[in-house]
Amino acid sequence: MNRFFDPSSKTLPVSRRRFVTGVTAGAVIAGLPAGKSSAAEVAGPLPQALRGNHFDLHINYLPVNFTGRARTAVAVNGSVPGPVLRWKEGDTVTLNVTNHLAHDTSIHWHGLILPSNMDGVPGLSFNGIRPGETFTYQFPVTQSGTYWYHSHSDFQEQIGLYGAIVIDPAAPDPVASDRDYVVLLSDWSDESPHDIYAKLKKEGHYYNRRRRTAGDLWDEIRHKGVAQTWRDRKMWNEMRMSDRDISDVTGYTYTYLMNGQTPDANWSALFKRGEKIRLRIINGAAMSIFDIRIPGLKMTVVASDGQNIEPVTVDEFRIGVAETYDVVVEPADDRAYTLFAQTIDRSGFARGTLTPHPDLRAEVPAMDYAPVLTHRDMGMDHTGHDMGGMAAMDHSSHNMGGMDHSGHDMGDMDHSAHDMRGMQGMDHSGHDSDMDHDQHASHHMAGRNSDLGRAGFGSNAPVKHHLSEYGPGVDMRAEMPANGLHDPGIGLRDHQTRYGRRVLTYGDIRNLTPTIDRREPEREIQLHLTGNMQRYMWSMDGIKFSDAEPLMLKYGERLRINLVNDTMMTHPIHLHGMWSELETGDPDFIPRKHTVLVQPGSTISYLVTADAYGRWAYHCHLLYHMPGMFREVRVV
Amino acid sequence: MKKILTLAVALASVSAQAQQEHGHHDHHSREPTSAMSNLEHAPNQPDHVMDHEVLLTKVIIDQLEVREHDGSALEGSLWFGGDLNKLWLKTEVERENGETENAELQALYSRAVAPYWDLQLGLRHDFKLEGGDSRNWATIGLNGLAPYFFEVDSALFLGEDGDSALRLEAEYELLLTQQWILSPEIEINFYGQNDPGTNTGSGLSDIEAGLRLRYEFTPQFAPYIGVNYEKKFGNTANFLRVEGEVISETTWVIGLHAWL
Numbered sequence: 015m016n017r018f019f020d021p022s023s024k025t026l027p028v029s030r031r032r033f034v035t036g037v038t039a040g041a042v043i044a045g046l047p048a049g050k051s052s053a054a055e056v057a058g059p060l061p062q063a064l065r066g067n068h069f070d071l072h073i074n075y076l077p078v079n080f081t082g083r084a085r086t087a088v089a090v091n092g093s094v095p096g097p098v099l100r101w102k103e104g105d106t107v108t109l110n111v112t113n114h115l116a117h118d119t120s121i122h123w124h125g126l127i128l129p130s131n132m133d134g135v136p137g138l139s140f141n142g143i144r145p146g147e148t149f150t151y152q153f154p155v156t157q158s159g160t161y162w163y164h165s166h167s168d169f170q171e172q173i174g175l176y177g178a179i180v181i182d183p184a185a186p187d188p189v190a191s192d193r194d195y196v197v198l199l200s201d202w203s204d205e206s207p208h209d210i211y212a213k214l215k216k217e218g219h220y221y222n223r224r225r226r227t228a229g230d231l232w233d234e235i236r237h238k239g240v241a242q243t244w245r246d247r248k249m250w251n252e253m254r255m256s257d258r259d260i261s262d263v264t265g266y267t268y269t270y271l272m273n274g275q276t277p278d279a280n281w282s283a284l285f286k287r288g289e290k291i292r293l294r295i296i297n298g299a300a301m302s303i304f305d306i307r308i309p310g311l312k313m314t315v316v317a318s319d320g321q322n323i324e325p326v327t328v329d330e331f332r333i334g335v336a337e338t339y340d341v342v343v344e345p346a347d348d349r350a351y352t353l354f355a356q357t358i359d360r361s362g363f364a365r366g367t368l369t370p371h372p373d374l375r376a377e378v379p380a381m382d383y384a385p386v387l388t389h390r391d392m393g394m395d396h397t398g399h400d401m402g403g404m405a406a407m408d409h410s411s412h413n414m415g416g417m418d419h420s421g422h423d424m425g426d427m428d429h430s431a432h433d434m435r436g437m438q439g440m441d442h443s444g445h446d447s448d449m450d451h452d453q454h455a456s457h458h459m460a461g462r463n464s465d466l467g468r469a470g471f472g473s474n475a476p477v478k479h480h481l482s483e484y485g486p487g488v489d490m491r492a493e494m495p496a497n498g499l500h501d502p503g504i505g506l507r508d509h510q511t512r513y514g515r516r517v518l519t520y521g522d523i524r525n526l527t528p529t530i531d532r533r534e535p536e537r538e539i540q541l542h543l544t545g546n547m548q549r550y551m552w553s554m555d556g557i558k559f560s561d562a563e564p565l566m567l568k569y570g571e572r573l574r575i576n577l578v579n580d581t582m583m584t585h586p587i588h589l590h591g592m593w594s595e596l597e598t599g600d601p602d603f604i605p606r607k608h609t610v611l612v613q614p615g616s617t618i619s620y621l622v623t624a625d626a627y628g629r630w631a632y633h634c635h636l637l638y639h640m641p642g643m644f645r646e647v648r649v650v
Numbered sequence: 651m652k653k654i655l656t657l658a659v660a661l662a663s664v665s666a667q668a669q670q671e672h673g674h675h676d677h678h679s680r681e682p683t684s685a686m687s688n689l690e691h692a693p694n695q696p697d698h699v700m701d702h703e704v705l706l707t708k709v710i711i712d713q714l715e716v717r718e719h720d721g722s723a724l725e726g727s728l729w730f731g732g733d734l735n736k737l738w739l740k741t742e743v744e745r746e747n748g749e750t751e752n753a754e755l756q757a758l759y760s761r762a763v764a765p766y767w768d769l770q771l772g773l774r775h776d777f778k779l780e781g782g783d784s785r786n787w788a789t790i791g792l793n794g795l796a797p798y799f800f801e802v803d804s805a806l807f808l809g810e811d812g813d814s815a816l817r818l819e820a821e822y823e824l825l826l827t828q829q830w831i832l833s834p835e836i837e838i839n840f841y842g843q844n845d846p847g848t849n850t851g852s853g854l855s856d857i858e859a860g861l862r863l864r865y866e867f868t869p870q871f872a873p874y875i876g877v878n879y880e881k882k883f884g885n886t887a888n889f890l891r892v893e894g895e896v897i898s899e900t901t902w903v904i905g906l907h908a909w910l
Contacts, residue, residue: 084685117692168692208691216708220869227825251798254766486762546765551733
């Protein structure tokens with residue numbers, strides 16, 4: 015039986031609320047029976063869980079203090095995060111959202127399949143919610159799983175307007191668990207988001223406190239000699255790029271929160287030894303990508319972006335902004351475990367505790383080394399494709415049945431598909447592999463659209479840079495992008511060899527249930543993620559949102575979107591209204607995602623069925639990239 | 651020297667204050683302590699998927715310094731605008747022995763023409779100083795970041811009566827640590843004609859080279875110490891020799907680098 019995240023004991027009257035600071039000792043415990051007092055009363059409230067199909071949500075200012083300084087958040091129903099909304103698949107939900115702010119607001123239901131006028135994007139779905147107004151959202155709930163909601167107005171996501179959505183399936187849940195906790199990660203700054211944005215525009219590396227120093231150079235010279243160091247640095251220097259440019263906004267201004275609690279406040283969840291605990295992990299941060307692990311516990315990933323997947327057991331995984339992962343853990347020992355979420359640039363972490371007893375806590379691990387970008391991340395790799403292929407072979411424990419050419423080894427196939435792409439990007443392609451490529455392509459493409467590459471296996475198309483990518487707003491173009499599918503991501507690639515941790519990659523993910531739309535893609539859109547770090551400009555195909563035409567989709571069509579990341583940052587790309595069916599190598603079990611991480615200098619492709627009329631947002635979910643790296647998708 | 655000491659004391663006290671604020675938490679903030687400060691600067695217009703371009707203003711005090719021998723200098727700029735189009739104001743003022751040696755102001759339209767380069771067009775005005783004339787120039791310049799991370803500002807000036815001048819400036823930032831930054835820079839001026847009124851001679855006129863070590867209390871507030879070397883060449887040097895002025899000088903400097 016599922017025991018749900020229902021901290022009703024924490025729903026204190028507003029007047030009694032005390033707010034968490036980074037220096038508060040004493041844990042916030044979830045999972046205590048109702049009525050039993052806990053340390054939570056000392057530390058601050060956890061978001062309520064609201065159930066049913068009728069909700070009144072109030073958006074208002076809320077005094078908070080996460081760092082020792084008094085600030086003001088924008089909160090839903092008086093908590094950051096806002097209440098956990100628990101819905102039931104098959105219900106129609108009605109949500110009256112009242113704006114008590116001095117500015118417009120909105121709520122977007124992230125990952126929900128719903129009519130476009132209920133999607134909550136000002137300017138596309140509706141006109142936003144004016145101060146003093148109430149807007150009523152109403153839509154049928156046609157899916158189950160873990161999702162979240164957040165403001166789509168201004169930079170309100172940065173100042174607290176987000177919360178979790180948990181939808182119980184109509185059919186019995188294939189995931190059995192004894193405890194069920196929401197773990198919502200976010201980043202808080204005492205600065206105004208507008209000031210953060212202005213600082214980035216004025217000095218792109220403002221928050222980067224790990225820039226290359228003379229000491230780093232000296233170390234390299236000592237290890238590699240002057241000549242080799244000069245060669246290694248040459249391209250970076252000529253391109254005026256920094257290999258330390260991992261996150262735009264860092265722990266220099268951010269305090270990272272888990273369910274609204276600082277690392278010191280230590281959000282905690284109770285379990286009994288031997289129980290199955292389901293953690294619904296949501297990245298609700300504005301700008302922070304997290305790497306999650308629980309030292310001492312294996313995590314079995316059972317859902318990605320709300321959709322059930324074939325379980326994969328890992329030690330660590332990366333969660334992009336706006337993604338969700340459900341994992342199940344089974345602690346065998348009567349001890350506490352730290353739920354550790356370090357940021358991709360290792361400038362800070364969010365932290366919580368799984369514990370059999372409120373007084374027990376576990377050691378907080380040191381953060382891992384900070385990653386440094388390589389030529390591969392510039393899309394100039396000569397070996398990355400090999401690695402991708404190897405990864406596929408090592409990790410593909412999946413049954414590859416359902417392929418016409420079953421004599422083929424799956425790893426091999428990925429490998430050659432990958433090679434091919436790399437080769438096409440090369441200027442000096444005097445290689446024989448072009449022939450392999452042709453053979454390979456003709457081998458399993460019998461259909462009309464054979465040049466597109468089969469559904470489930472990703473794009474075969476050569477990478478082409480549009481003319482619009484050659485303007486002042488674009489500082490890099492990936493000439494030989496790697497395939498991002500089997501890439502755990504920067505800073506994680508050597509965790510298997512270095513620490514013996516198995517890290518999840520997209521290549522590991524298979525949907526639990528068979529692919530619904532079995533059609534081959536009719537066409538393919540290649541979209542480039544572009545930017546200029548120095549000017550802090552972001553765009554797609556070199557064109558920022560306000561200058562761009564909408565992407566037009568024909569209702570009912572099945573198409574492929576092939577994303578090419580022409581930057582050195584990892585971008586979480588979110589398509590509203592329709593699933594992004596990530597091509598992970600198995601056409602029969604294509605996982606459905608709403609947000610897809612695109613690795614630096616890499617490509618990734620997914621299929622989309624344009625089954626939702628209307629105007630939809632399609633954008634990078636890093637908040638300060640959004641003003642430029644954004645497209646309207648119009649389904650007509 | 652007295653001036654240097656005064657400025658040193660002033661800087662030290664400001665630095666101490668900045669450090670105090672900084673001390674509690676690893677933040678750079680100099681914000682008011684108001685609990686609403688994190689809500690500042692939200693736009694007032696209805697927000698439609700943030701499709702408006704943000705227009706920003708940046709004020710840069712590149713160098714505000716006092717120099718040995720009763721000298722001082724200001725090099726600063728201000729820009730206003732969006733991603734691609736900006737209005738720039740640039741100023742340079744130098745004083746020595748209590749007298750303003752030169753003072754100029756440029757007003758430029760700046761357009762991004764390449765990922766790292768802005769083309770800058772406008773006017774430069776040299777203020778009338780004691781015993782000199784004021785001059786106006788049309789300016790065309792290229793400002794940006796060259797390979798190997800050299801910040802470059804170069805400009806061609808065309809004056810009245812066919813006068814011309816060329817200025818090349820380059821600066822580099824070497825991070826000793828995240829906060830200690832050593833910054834060498836060089837400025838070279840050429841003139842197309844002799845102008846005794848402003849003590850400038852045709853050809854290579856002067857070179858100024860500096861080496862400054864700053865400490866970034868925050869990225870926006872960094873006091874520095876350094877050394878500045880100036881040498882006049884050719885006819886410019888000749889004009890100055892006639893007036894009995896030095897043509898080559900090395901001075902210690904202390905100052906402030908800041909922006910907001």
